[in-house]
Amino acid sequence: MPSETEVRTALQAVHDPEIPVLSIVDLGVVSAIRISGADVEVDILPTFSGCPALGFMTEAVRRKVAELPGVEAVKVRLCLDPAWDTSRISARGRLALQSFGIAPPGDAPACPYCGSRETRLASSFGPTRCRSVYYCDSCRNPFEQMKAL
Ligand SMILES: [Zn+2]
CATH class of the missing domain: 3.30.300.130 (Fe-S cluster assembly (FSCA))
Structure with a gap:
């Protein structure tokens, strides 16, 4: 067993x-x-x-x-x-999200690519209902954040 x-x-x-x-x-x-x-x-x-x-x-x-x-x-x-x-996502899970280019849920996300806080919401409607799209003003990459629930 x-x-x-x-x-x-x-x-x-x-x-x-x-x-x-x-x-x-x-x-x-x-x-x-x-x-x-x-x-x-x-x-x-x-x-x-x-x-x-x-x-x-x-x-x-x-x-x-x-x-x-x-x-x-x-x-x-x-x-x-x-x-x-x-909040059930583990610390390892949050790191995995970040390495995948998705900011973990939370307040104003840091850019998962360059770590900058100069980010802004581009659209609340990402490719899936679970994510929003942000834009990084530092490295000029769009990225996604998992919506907090
Ligand atoms: Zn960036």
């Missing part, structure tokens, strides 16, 4: 399809893991409602955990309580 740590480590390999550098563990999506004999149940919290990534993530979690030795059945439950919010 697998340990909770083994399951959690396996889930580090499941990434948010929209942000491939960010694991769902660091995104704070994995809420609870229950193990009973060869049965594993994973609770995941939907992030931004309507993010089309959800079905993909559920399936990826199921497949990844099923690969662990000693696991026979995997159940993935979508949980709405506690509600996911951006």
Whole structure:
């Protein structure tokens, strides 16, 4: 029978399809893991409602955990309580976002490319509902910030 740590480590390999550098563990999506004999149940919290990534993530979690030795059945439950919010993103997750060119959620973001604070909001509507577009006045790069929730 697998340990909770083994399951959690396996889930580090499941990434948010929209942000491939960010694991769902660091995104704070994995809420609870229950193990009973060869049965594993994973609770995941939907992030931004309507993010089309959800079905993909559920399936990826199921497949990844099923690969662990000693696991026979995997159940993935979508949980709405506690509600996911951006404060669940781990320190490692925030760094991963930044390295991907997305400013982590928070107040006026620093540019993820040059670190400048001379940034301004270009559009509240980024390529996905989860992000806003900013413009850096120092290095003149547009970048995205994950919206705080
Ligand atoms: Zn910049």
